[in-house]
Amino acid sequence: MEHLDGLNKPQKEAVLTTNGPLLIVAGAGAGKTRTLTHRIIHLVKEGVEPHKILAITFTNKAAKEMSARIKNLLGKERGMEDSYGAKELPFMSTFHALGVYMLRNHGGEVGVGKHFSILDKNDSLALIKDSIKTLNIDPKQFEPGRIQSVISKQKGDFITLDEYAASVGNDFFPEIVSKIWTQYEKLLEKNKSLDFDDLLLKTVILLKKSDAVRTYYQNRWQYIHIDEYQDTNAVQYELSRMLAERHGNICVVGDADQNIYSWRGADIKNMLNFEKDYSGAKVVLLEENY
Template structure:
């Protein structure tokens, strides 16, 4: 088997254990991706059809890396293996099956910017202030996102709201209208992708059975970061054949704030009583000093799967910790350390400053500028967030899905066509009063005497 001999004993065990539920506890830097790709190759060698394999990762980057490794190992036939993120997997399923939920397969997918526009329209129709600090547009989006992650529909949420809970009743109305506007535009938001797929499987068992038969061998990476909807999606797909291999590390679970449920990995053996547990504890990335420090810190966790990382790497340098008084003291210390080491002959290419949030870069930048230390900031406006790219994508969305009101409103006056906000609102009102979409209403401009002649020329 290609690549098998390069694996350590525990990695080889993870590769060979192909049948039944498998929990691979993979510590940081333990070579889990290599083991997973060889496992896929081994499944194919044992006669498993490539289209019967589903590998789910958490990021597009991880999916791309795994795809490239599998392609090198397997070659022909690898293209039939589904290797993608949770959301990409669900998009592929929904494109084929969402008609069961009364949507068109050419639905649009709304990003954060689109969501805000929809929610502002919701607030407008409900006569709510979008700048209310106690219940803002973004707060409403966040709360609805949490409901979808927990598989709670607007109907179910409305039933559970206390009659005296003013905020809860307000969210119920917002949630309902928000979903209504998405439906009218034949659109889904990011949370809908998994939510709607699980709903599809719940309400149409024949569709679930179809994909259970297709994906007889399922692998999920970073399982400690799964939330409720992702958990249910995986368990529904794996229920028939039980050939589910999840890879994760409870010690690396840091996304509870965005819905990740650590119990998913801690209780895996309860969900699947016949689970084989395999621990990948050999680290290939760090020095002994770093691992000793990491093990000492993580031992303080009360709920965790017992394991201890080790390495054959060198001992390495000792770890220095500086307890700063505030962010300014922290930034000054960082800049001074770089300045001193640079004087000792170190190249600036050897330094990297990592921070948790983009807002934290400012104080560090200020100190680097003061000391005349050149730097390069990684990040900025992403390609798909640039105005001209979003405009082009909106044109394509309207071509594929004319019901996409948000995309249409974005490009209706790009380039300038004489349709301002006032004229557009009159068209929107006409559409609402006549029970039609904005795109359809544009064909009835002659029926709107209140519009200016310049605006009416748009349909020409």
């Protein structure tokens, strides 16, 4: 087993634990990416079809690097470094790219057309400014950037507009936010656009709404890997949980000391509660620093 060469004991344990929930706790420099990569290689060596493996990272750069490493290692195992085509490789992407992929294919189930455009932060802010202007609301009192942050936080916490509107009561600020958000959603729909947060929120709504779509993706990706799990927010947690629900083979890597996306609504409890959320979970600590 060449792919196990050079791994220390805890890394090997993580690589060889292929079934059931697995939490790998690793600090910076402990070889977590190497461990994750070699675990995926091991699954393929054990006979798992590559397209049934999903690996989610937080940046496009990390996804591309992992993809290149895996392609290289699989090729070396086979003796031909470039012999694996994209269709024979595991599906590696960011959470948001995964959402785009699923919505392009099945978004019609939740009213999302195949050819939606994706708004970046500036485009989204422009629509919020338009919404505030249309409603004759004072932008100095209700600053567009702040409104954008509130809406983004709600979507990341897996709260829809309807749920938010139902919860505002007589509070003045949330009531105005609700009006702006409603107008903002009308503009998104008119422009056939989704903002960055919709890519995940609408994907989770899709999986909750359609048993057929949920079952399709659960069976398609039977082995799920998530890097930087400490940086997941509520909607990313729910997406991961739903995809892993049928087969239970979910491997997450996290560093309790490195919650870099807390400003974006990331919840370190997702990592700390992993054993409670996934019964029978195994925990492996990677403590050696390289």
